[in-house]
Amino acid sequence: MAEAVEIVEVGPRDGLQNQARIIPTDRKVALVDALSEAGFQRIEVASFVSPRWVPQMADGAEVLVGIGRRPGTRYMALAPNLKGYEAARADGADEVAVVTAASEGFARANLNATVAETLDRIATILDMAHRDEMPVRGYVSVVTDCPYDGEVAPASVARVSAALRDLGCHEVSLGETLGRGTPERVDAMLRAVLEELPPERLAGHFHDTSGRALENVEVALGHGLRVFDSSVGGLGGCPFAPGAAGNVATEALAERLATLGYETALDREALARATALARSLREG
Ligand code: HMG
Ligand code: MG
Numbered sequence: 001m002a003e004a005v006e007i008v009e010v011g012p013r014d015g016l017q018n019q020a021r022i023i024p025t026d027r028k029v030a031l032v033d034a035l036s037e038a039g040f041q042r043i044e045v046a047s048f049v050s051p052r053w054v055p056q057m058a059d060g061a062e063v064l065v066g067i068g069r070r071p072g073t074r075y076m077a078l079a080p081n082l083k084g085y086e087a088a089r090a091d092g093a094d095e096v097a098v099v100t101a102a103s104e105g106f107a108r109a110n111l112n113a114t115v116a117e118t119l120d121r122i123a124t125i126l127d128m129a130h131r132d133e134m135p136v137r138g139y140v141s142v143v144t145d146c147p148y149d150g151e152v153a154p155a156s157v158a159r160v161s162a163a164l165r166d167l168g169c170h171e172v173s174l175g176e177t178l179g180r181g182t183p184e185r186v187d188a189m190l191r192a193v194l195e196e197l198p199p200e201r202l203a204g205h206f207h208d209t210s211g212r213a214l215e216n217v218e219v220a221l222g223h224g225l226r227v228f229d230s231s232v233g234g235l236g237g238c239p240f241a242p243g244a245a246g247n248v249a250t251e252a253l254a255e256r257l258a259t260l261g262y263e264t265a266l267d268r269e270a271l272a273r274a275t276a277l278a279r280s281l282r283e284g
Pocket of ligand 2: 175205247
């Protein structure tokens with residue numbers, strides 16, 4: 001039997017947060033519903049962040065409440081602090097994603113905090129989440145390159161990943177935010193992180209600015225990672241990482257994984273419908 005790989009669909013959050021124009025809530029809900037039909041185990045549907053920082057995500061509550069719930073799919077929301085966590089929980093998130101960075105420059109630009117301060121916020125969230133029995137995934141941004149501080153040392157990524165594990169994140173998603181990491185540097189980064197966490201606790205999150213995201217996925221597969229984030233239609237980027245393109249496109253990732261002999265358990269026709277919808281959102 002083919003080995004399973006989970007694709008975590010992050011387009012409605014990581015993709016739509018970076019659209020120049022604000023997408024109406026009902027179109028976001030329609031996109032999530034189309035993605036649910038494709039059979040993802042997890043879809044990141046919203047973020048509960050400052051609406052002044054990211055106005056594109058200001059309707060997270062309406063999205064979470066408006067979507068249909070497919071049994072077997074967990075609907076995830078990103079929260080940078082306790083305020084965001086409490087809102088995500090109140091509106092029915094099944095899982096929360098917290099975020100920090102492997103560089104000080106990116107932590108400051110993205111979260112207005114030092115890395116240590118972001119970890120303090122995350123500790124507060126994890127305390128509450130533990131009591132709520134809410135699963136929490138941790139993102140580490142800029143795992144190879146930071147737009148402000150330049151190349152990021154693999155040891156920094158390993159240190160921050162270990163901190164997220166120690167705080168209680170069940171999984172650490174390694175964010176190659178800029179999409180400039182070469183397979184060689186992704187390999188070096190993964191070797192360092194794998195000294196701290198086993199591959200079952202890691203996810204790969206590759207943006208595709210340089211068109212090398214699929215190669216980087218293959219490097220991570222070689223190290224035993226079996227969870228990858230992607231955005232339907234290749235939507236997105238990060239508003240605080242100038243020039244970064246969207247995540248690797250879900251449909252391209254699914255195809256590559258199938259070619260490599262992995263099973264993603266996605267419905268290809270439903271995914272094609274969601275991809276068409278995502279492209280229509282990107283084009284206006
Ligand atoms: P701050 O300005 O330092 O926050 O921002 P503050 O605590 O001083 O609050 C300022 C205002 O924001 C207050 O409102 C708060 O109530 C409000 P005011 O009283 O002035 O009207 N506020 C909130 N409102 C709603 N929800 C909240 C919330 N928190 C505060 N949760 C803060 C600090 C963290 C809030 C800000 O920097 C922020 O929102 N950052 C998020 C930026 C973001 O969403 N970035 C993109 C997601 S991360 C990403 O894309 C990377 C990833 O994909 C992996 C990768 O590719 O690397 C995950
Ligand atoms: Mg991202």
